[in-house]
Amino acid sequence: MDLIDEFRNRDLCETLLAHIHSEALHNFTIMEVCGGHTMALHRFGIPALLPSTIHLLSGPGCPVCVTGRGFIDQAIELAMHNNISVCTYGDLLRVPGSLTTLEKARAAGASIEIIYSPLQCLEFARENPAMKFVFLGIGFETTAPASAVTLVKAAEERIDNFYLLSAHKVMPPAMAAIIHAGVKVDGYLCPGHVSTITGTNMYEPLVIDFKVGCVIAGFEPLDLLQSILMLVRQFNGAEPRVEIQYTRAVKPEGNPKAQQIMNQVFEPCDAWWRGLGVLNNSGMQLRPIYQHMDAVLAFGLNMAEPPDPPGCRCGEVLKGLLKPTQCSLFSKICNPTNPIGACMVSAEGACQSFYKYANH
Numbered sequence: 001m002d003l004i005d006e007f008r009n010r011d012l013c014e015t016l017l018a019h020i021h022s023e024a025l026h027n028f029t030i031m032e033v034c035g036g037h038t039m040a041l042h043r044f045g046i047p048a049l050l051p052s053t054i055h056l057l058s059g060p061g062c063p064v065c066v067t068g069r070g071f072i073d074q075a076i077e078l079a080m081h082n083n084i085s086v087c088t089y090g091d092l093l094r095v096p097g098s099l100t101t102l103e104k105a106r107a108a109g110a111s112i113e114i115i116y117s118p119l120q121c122l123e124f125a126r127e128n129p130a131m132k133f134v135f136l137g138i139g140f141e142t143t144a145p146a147s148a149v150t151l152v153k154a155a156e157e158r159i160d161n162f163y164l165l166s167a168h169k170v171m172p173p174a175m176a177a178i179i180h181a182g183v184k185v186d187g188y189l190c191p192g193h194v195s196t197i198t199g200t201n202m203y204e205p206l207v208i209d210f211k212v213g214c215v216i217a218g219f220e221p222l223d224l225l226q227s228i229l230m231l232v233r234q235f236n237g238a239e240p241r242v243e244i245q246y247t248r249a250v251k252p253e254g255n256p257k258a259q260q261i262m263n264q265v266f267e268p269c270d271a272w273w274r275g276l277g278v279l280n281n282s283g284m285q286l287r288p289i290y291q292h293m294d295a296v297l298a299f300g301l302n303m304a305e306p307p308d309p310p311g312c313r314c315g316e317v318l319k320g321l322l323k324p325t326q327c328s329l330f331s332k333i334c335n336p337t338n339p340i341g342a343c344m345v346s347a348e349g350a351c352q353s354f355y356k357y358a359n360h
């Protein structure tokens with residue numbers, strides 16, 4: 001039996017489900033914050049297996065979904081310049097900007113490279129000194145350390161044609177903002193990959209301030225069911241706390257080396273989130289010593305945020321106020337081959353997960 005089979009064991013899943021059904025006697029709302037959890041829950045059909053007392057909501061944990069159209073607009077504008085090339089992870093390509101996508105701009109001649117690591121962008125910069133290269137940094141604490149390592153390397157090598165356009169974000173301010181917005185959440189399924197970097201400390205204020213349970217969960221069926229049972233037991237015992245279910249990857253202290261390099265390069269800043277607006281200290285901007293590589297400053301970008309397309313309700317979906325199927329465009333006009341909003345573009349977006357697994 002390989003590791004994956006072990007975490008998909010049917011007998012153990014049924015045992016956990018039996019416990020959940022016998023113990024979840026009161027109405028209880030769980031928000032999964034991570035887009036990877038949204039996808040996994042629906043892919044494995046878990047919502048349909050849970051008792052009617054448990055309500056699952058999807059939250060703002062898909063980085064592509066919370067990144068604004070203004071970010072895409074600015075990236076496209078940069079890529080249209082003769083001597084600027086933009087490097088991006090592939091999942092940003094089809095996210096709609098105000099007028100077009102990076103994918104369509106690329107087909108129209110904009111210089112856009114798809115990469116798997118920011119170090120590839122740095123390599124391009126090293127090999128092509130006459131060009132300027134801008135890396136689109138999106139994601140949470142999972143991807144920010146790789147951006148930070150690349151910036152340190154660029155500074156050490158004095159490479160002066162490499163820049164970062166940062167939409168990096170941290171998760172807890174969004175988790176707090178959702179509760180402040182009046183969304184009823186009794187327990188959070190906390191992101192597994194983010195927590196491998198951060199550890200548990202960043203969730204403690206949520207427990208203290210809002211009495212909400214937090215369980216850091218893995219991505220296999222047994223992980224998800226065990227995490228849900230842990231939250232149910234916290235709720236039944238009126239003892240909300242931070243627990244790690246995903247112990248094979250997450251340590252309480254996280255990854256100190258990755259934290260150190262992130263803190264060396266980035267400092268907190270206010271950042272815009274789709275659905276939540278501007279949240280204090282929820283973004284990561286470059287510290288002064290690295291600011292010569294900040295694309296916003298270097299190219300004088302205007303990061304104003306245009307509204308979402310008419311009829312698109314991604315903002316409410318990301319706050320857990322609306323199920324994707326309640327958007328009037330869902331499936332009729334908006335689908336993975338013709339995505340109107342960001343939540344339908346990303347494989348981790350709630351709308352695409354519902355379309356692929358729950359709706360069809």
Ligand code: SF4
Nearest residue numbers: 313314327334341351
């Ligand atoms: S179904 Fe499409 S248009 Fe509606 S909220 Fe989701 S992404 Fe936006």
